[in-house]
Amino acid sequence: MPLIAITDVKKRFGDNEVLKGINIDVDPGEVIAIIGKSGSGKSTLLRCINGLESIDDGSILVAGAHLAPDEASLKALRLKVGMIFQQFNLFPHLSVGRNVMLSQMVVKKTPKAEAEAMARRMLDRVGLAHKFDAYPEQLSGGQQQRVAIARALAMQPIALLCDEITSSLDPELVAEVLAVVRELAADGMTLLMVTHEMQFARDVCNRVVFMHEGRVHESGPPEELFGAPRTPELRQFVGRH
Amino acid sequence: MMMEFSTWDILRNLLLAARWTILLSLVSFIGGALVGLLILFLRIGKGRTGRVLAAGYVELFQGTPLLMQLFLAFFGLGLFGIDVPAWLAAATALILWTAAFLAEIWRGCVEAIRRGQWEAAASLGMGYIQQMRWVILPQALRIAVPPTVGFSMQVVKGTALTSIIGFVELSKAGSMVTNATFQPFTVYGLVALIYFALCWPLSKSSQMLERKLNAPHSHH
Numbered sequence: 520m521p522l523i524a525i526t527d528v529k530k531r532f533g534d535n536e537v538l539k540g541i542n543i544d545v546d547p548g549e550v551i552a553i554i555g556k557s558g559s560g561k562s563t564l565l566r567c568i569n570g571l572e573s574i575d576d577g578s579i580l581v582a583g584a585h586l587a588p589d590e591a592s593l594k595a596l597r598l599k600v601g602m603i604f605q606q607f608n609l610f611p612h613l614s615v616g617r618n619v620m621l622s623q624m625v626v627k628k629t630p631k632a633e634a635e636a637m638a639r640r641m642l643d644r645v646g647l648a649h650k651f652d653a654y655p656e657q658l659s660g661g662q663q664q665r666v667a668i669a670r671a672l673a674m675q676p677i678a679l680l681c682d683e684i685t686s687s688l689d690p691e692l693v694a695e696v697l698a699v700v701r702e703l704a705a706d707g708m709t710l711l712m713v714t715h716e717m718q719f720a721r722d723v724c725n726r727v728v729f730m731h732e733g734r735v736h737e738s739g740p741p742e743e744l745f746g747a748p749r750t751p752e753l754r755q756f757v758g759r760h
Numbered sequence: 761m762m763m764e765f766s767t768w769d770i771l772r773n774l775l776l777a778a779r780w781t782i783l784l785s786l787v788s789f790i791g792g793a794l795v796g797l798l799i800l801f802l803r804i805g806k807g808r809t810g811r812v813l814a815a816g817y818v819e820l821f822q823g824t825p826l827l828m829q830l831f832l833a834f835f836g837l838g839l840f841g842i843d844v845p846a847w848l849a850a851a852t853a854l855i856l857w858t859a860a861f862l863a864e865i866w867r868g869c870v871e872a873i874r875r876g877q878w879e880a881a882a883s884l885g886m887g888y889i890q891q892m893r894w895v896i897l898p899q900a901l902r903i904a905v906p907p908t909v910g911f912s913m914q915v916v917k918g919t920a921l922t923s924i925i926g927f928v929e930l931s932k933a934g935s936m937v938t939n940a941t942f943q944p945f946t947v948y949g950l951v952a953l954i955y956f957a958l959c960w961p962l963s964k965s966s967q968m969l970e971r972k973l974n975a976p977h978s979h980h
């Protein structure tokens with residue numbers, strides 16, 4: 520059974536149909552790169568999977584449970600699926616450690632000591648244990664993004680959604696974040712990532728999904744997709760990257 | 761018989777009346793903050809009716825002069841045969857007026873928090889109230905402090921209008937003392953100085969807080 524089953528998902532903003540029937544099944548441990556032109560609906564798809572946008576049609580199942588728009592099932596979904604954003608979105612008023620502890624304590628009611636231990640473990644995992652007491656503004660972009668990953672991991676999700684998580688980083692900081700993601704993939708985390716890092720997609724992903732105008736235009740193993748694109752749209756896209 | 765007033769007599773009378781200005785300011789500000797908080801949560805909440813009502817409330821009170829609100833509170837309730845003492849009308853009108861402005865100031869502060877903060881909190885499983893309580897309000901509060909303290913000055917000055925419906929605070933005392941002493945320049949000069957003495961610390965602390973909260977690493 521797929522971990523995430525996306526079936527005939529449609530999404531409109533007013534008259535603008537952004538997702539025109541998306542079908543993707545994600546198996547446990549799979550690492551999927553979503554690529555495509557700007558405006559093709561990549562972010563919208565991830566946001567729908569996390570319930571940040573409601574879908575107009577179709578269904579999304581995560582570990583067998585339906586995504587429904589009420590707060591209780593949204594919460595249940597989000598406990599299973601974490602999300603990392605392009606802009607990090609760390610909480611600026613909290614220290615790094617508190618950023619990672621907050622949702623454990625508030626959402627899962629984890630006792631403070633336990634939440635702190637978990638926060639230290641997760642920060643260690645992304646190589647930032649020594650920044651526990653620092654504030655987000657004191658960190659580089661790459662470090663902030665790694666904290667955001669630790670924060671999501673502390674909720675022990677079964678899958679992570681990553682929306683262009685290196686796009687707002689200075690080029691020299693991209694590698695440290697991708698290294699963390701690479702390790703997560705090696706540890707068997709299920710990953711669904713929108714990315715412009717084609718080399719990374721080639722090296723790390725099991726599957727690449729090419730989106731075009733709100734549809735999955737092509738999908739398959741990276742060597743196939745990049746090596747022998749079947750559609751002119753993908754050929755053009757690969758040529759430009 | 762014509763009495764002689766020394767400057768000290770004048771000042772003493774004005775200072776006694778200033779106590780009422782201070783009390784009315786405090787009541788208006790605290791009451792206004794509580795009502796304002798309620799309006800704020802309606803205004804930014806999920807219920808459509810609440811949002812519309814709160815927006816209408818704010819527009820009504822911001823779009824009419826405080827003086828008219830005082831008159832309406834004072835004479836309006838009188839129409840229904842309710843005898844409203846001046847202090848009650850003054851406090852009611854000022855509380856409602858303050859609430860409208862504070863709610864609007866605070867709404868701006870909440871909306872200044874980037875959408876990504878809501879989304880990050882949501883994606884971690886927090887519900888609306890938890891997002892508000894742990895992520896949005898603590899940040900909004902920091903930016904709300906300077907304009908809120910700044911607005912408290914407007915409340916202090918706003919209390920002067922209540923003299924028109926006969927509430928004896930600093931301004932009203934000023935005109936009463938003038939009638940007795942025929943020294944309008946001295947009296948109103950002193951009145952103005954007392955208002956300034958009340959407002960200046962507020963204005964300074966607003967500026968100070970603004971600098972302090974804008975300073976980097978000011979969390980500690």
Ligand SMILES: Nc1ncnc2c1ncn2[C@@H]1O[C@H](COP(=O)(O)OP(=O)(O)OP(=O)(O)O)[C@@H](O)[C@H]1O
Pocket residue numbers: 532535537555556557558559560561562563564
């Ligand atoms: N909240 C919204 N309201 C209205 N339209 C939206 C909204 N969010 C996205 N859109 C529209 O949906 C379309 C797809 O946007 P989306 O952000 O999913 O694209 P994308 O593939 O992630 O692009 P990019 O590579 O630039 O991030 C765009 O035309 C965009 O304008």
Ligand SMILES: [Mg+2]
Pocket residue numbers: 561562563682683
């Ligand atoms: Mg996008």
